Amino acid sequence: MSSETPVVVQMEDICKRFGAVQANNHITISVRQGTIHAIVGENGAGKTTLMNILYGVFPPDSGTVYLYAQPVRFRSPAEALQAGMGMVSQHYALIPRLSVLENLMLSGEGASFSRLPRSQVRARAEELAKVIGLQADWDAPAGSLSVSQQQKVEILKLLLRDARVLIFDEPTAVLPPADAEAFFALLHRFAEEGRTVLLVTHKLQEVLEHADEVTVLRAGEVVATMPVREKPGAPPQVDARTLARLIVGEEGVLPEEEMLPGRRLGDQPRLRVEGLIVPPVRSRAGLKGVSFEVYPGEVFGIAGVDGSGQAELIDALMGLTSPTQGHIWLDGEDITHAPPAARLHKGVRYIAEDRHLRGAIVEWSVAENAALGLQREGRFGSRFSLSFTRMKEFAERIIHRFAVRAPAADAPFAALSGGNQQKVVVGRALMETPALLIAGQPTRGLDAASTRAVHHAIREACGQGACALVVSFDLDELLTLCDRVGVLFDGRMVDVVEGERKRREEIGALMVGAVKGGGA
Ligand SMILES: Nc1ncnc2c1ncn2[C@@H]1O[C@H](COP(=O)(O)OP(=O)(O)OP(=O)(O)O)[C@@H](O)[C@H]1O
Ligand SMILES: [Mg+2]
Known part of the structure; x- marks a missing residue:
């Protein structure tokens, strides 16, 4: 980009307390x-x-925002929208009871497409959905979508x-x-069309690549603002280390994360899942006879492309859905049909992938959220009079x-x-x-x-005899954290890899159904 390229967004001397x-x-x-x-x-x-x-959610205490060199003072996101801006927030704003299509129609309030008939919005949405790899069921309630599907609907809205x-x-x-x-390919296309993109991310690789x-x-x-590359497509001029150093300051840089070795602490599995069947619903694969065990001390990873049965497995383990066949044993006890509260009581803890829908109540305090789900255990007082002081102490820990x-x-x-909210949700499960x-x-x-x-805390818990099941889209995370990785494909656990076979290529191939099959 030459220095002649016009500045579209200029934020000057912004303060907010x-x-x-x-x-x-x-x-x-x-x-x-x-x-x-x-x-x-x-x-x-x-x-x-x-x-x-920038998006007009709230004003700065001082400082000025310029859009195309004109000072603007948006009093609401609606005004920012009118001015041609759009934002996909860190936390989604879909209305769970409305269908995907209705959510899209609603989001068009004030935009040109909101005057279009439903069928046309749908046609346009379908076209764009293909590009970002969203196979949406337009009539499904938005609340039934997985978090990554919701993310894609939010992108689609924009x-x-x-x-x-x-x-x-x-x-x-x-x-x-x-x-x-696919998303980044789209961003590049937008940039080529002359649109301007602001991208908040923790993934430095994305910065370097895109x-x-x-x-x-x-x-x-x-602390720094600089070009990453001379022009689109050119190689990056900065590296991840430099960025990492700028982000945390000189002293805070961590060495590369090492694979944390796990150790089975017993030969009786704590968790045993056998022949689990959950019928497929809408865009979900369901579970088609899934079996595996997790031993004390062990971190068991679940890999798979989106919608391969991960959500169904988590729901079945938490007691949020009832399998039609198969069994779940925890420490030798059949909990297949036990309600969630009974599982919590037995020491099952949950880090929800959707921290807002299932993991927290944002209107409540940090302390109340720290105690969420654990209040029945009696540690915060009786059911009828919870001690806020005790919840606060727990939260402070x-x-x-x-x-x-x-x-x-x-x-x-x-x-x-957002990240600090996530730490509370994780802390609650691991204290x-x-x-x-x-x-x-x-x-x-x-x-x-x-x-x-968080990786260390999970390891530490397992070192003390816990067992963990970690579902992640991040293969590096699974490879560093997990002793064994089960790969879900179309509702089946097609293989469980460990040792030498626990490699990116192997897992990647299994995830798309390229090898094996049938398996467990
Ligand atoms: N509505 C609010 N009321 C009080 N404090 C707030 C509010 N919103 C943000 N903060 C505080 O402002 C600081 C910056 O928060 P912000 O959400 O901008 O961080 P972030 O860089 O987006 O972090 P993350 O990577 O975790 O999303 C934090 O200390 C946060 O607690
Ligand atoms: Mg944030």
Whole structure:
């Protein structure tokens, strides 16, 4: 990009404070037309705050936003939309009871396509959906979609609007790699068309592969802003180490994460799943006879392309769905049809892939969320009078152990940055050694240090006798964290790899059904 390329978005000297937290501290950033501008920084660095200001979610305390060199002061996202901007937020805003199509129609409020007949919106949506690899059932309630499908619907909402400036806040945090690739191909196309993209991400590889420029935030301030490449398609001029160093400061850089060796702590499986069948519903594969065991001390990974049965497996293990055939044993006891509360009581803990729908109640405090689901255990007082002090103490322990950036344990959960919310959800599941940890995308939206901390916490729990089941789209995560990896394909566990066979290529091939089959 030459310096003549017009600046589309200019944010100048932006400050925003929440109570004692200076979320944005004199931030200045310029984004040129037709570029992909990445914004990186630790959890709580101020990325989402800055994007919210740009999109008119709330005003800055001071500073000015310019769009095409004109000062603008959006009083709401609706006004930003009118001005040709669009944003996919870190937390989704789909209305769960409405169908996918209805959600799309609704999102067009004020945009040109909202006046189009339903059939036309649908045709256009179908066309775009193909590009981003969304096989949507347009009439399914949005709440029935997996998190990655919801993410794609959110992206679709934005695409339908035909925006000139597109803001994405961690769009690929829960996208399977193949979908992320398709998404980036689309971003490049947009950039070529002269649209401007702001991309918040924790994945430095994405910055190196796709961004034209990058701005690094640390503790609310810009510590660097620089070109990533000379022109689109050219090789990157910066490397991951340099970025990592800028993100955390010189002292904070971590060495490469090592494979954490696990050890079976007994020869009786803690979790045994046998011949599990869950009928397919809509776009879900269901489970077609899944069997495996997880031993104490062991982390068992689940790989698979989106919709291969991961959600059904988690639901069945948590007691959120009833299998039509097969069995689940925990420590030798048949829990196939036990209600969720009984499983919690037996030490089953859950990190939900969708922290907002299932993992937390954002209107509540951090302390109440820390205690969520555990209140029946009696540790926070009786069912009828919960001790807020005890919940607060528990939350404070989580905050301390997982370095959660929260103003206080009684602060609203919604006041935490996305990654810090995730740390609370993870902490709740791991503060006491569970019998079985079920983790869906446990490091979603976490920065490098927090990802590391969560991996260690899972390992530590297993070292104390827990067993863990980790579902992740991130193969590197599965390879580093898990002792064995089961691969789901179309509702079947086609293979379980360990030792020498636990390699990226092997798992990748199994995921698309290229080898073996039948298996367990
Ligand atoms: N509504 C709010 N009320 C109080 N504090 C807030 C609010 N929104 C954000 N903050 C605080 O501002 C700081 C920056 O948060 P922000 O969400 O911008 O971080 P982020 O860089 O997007 O982090 P993440 O990578 O975890 O999403 C955090 O300390 C957060 O707790
Ligand atoms: Mg954020």
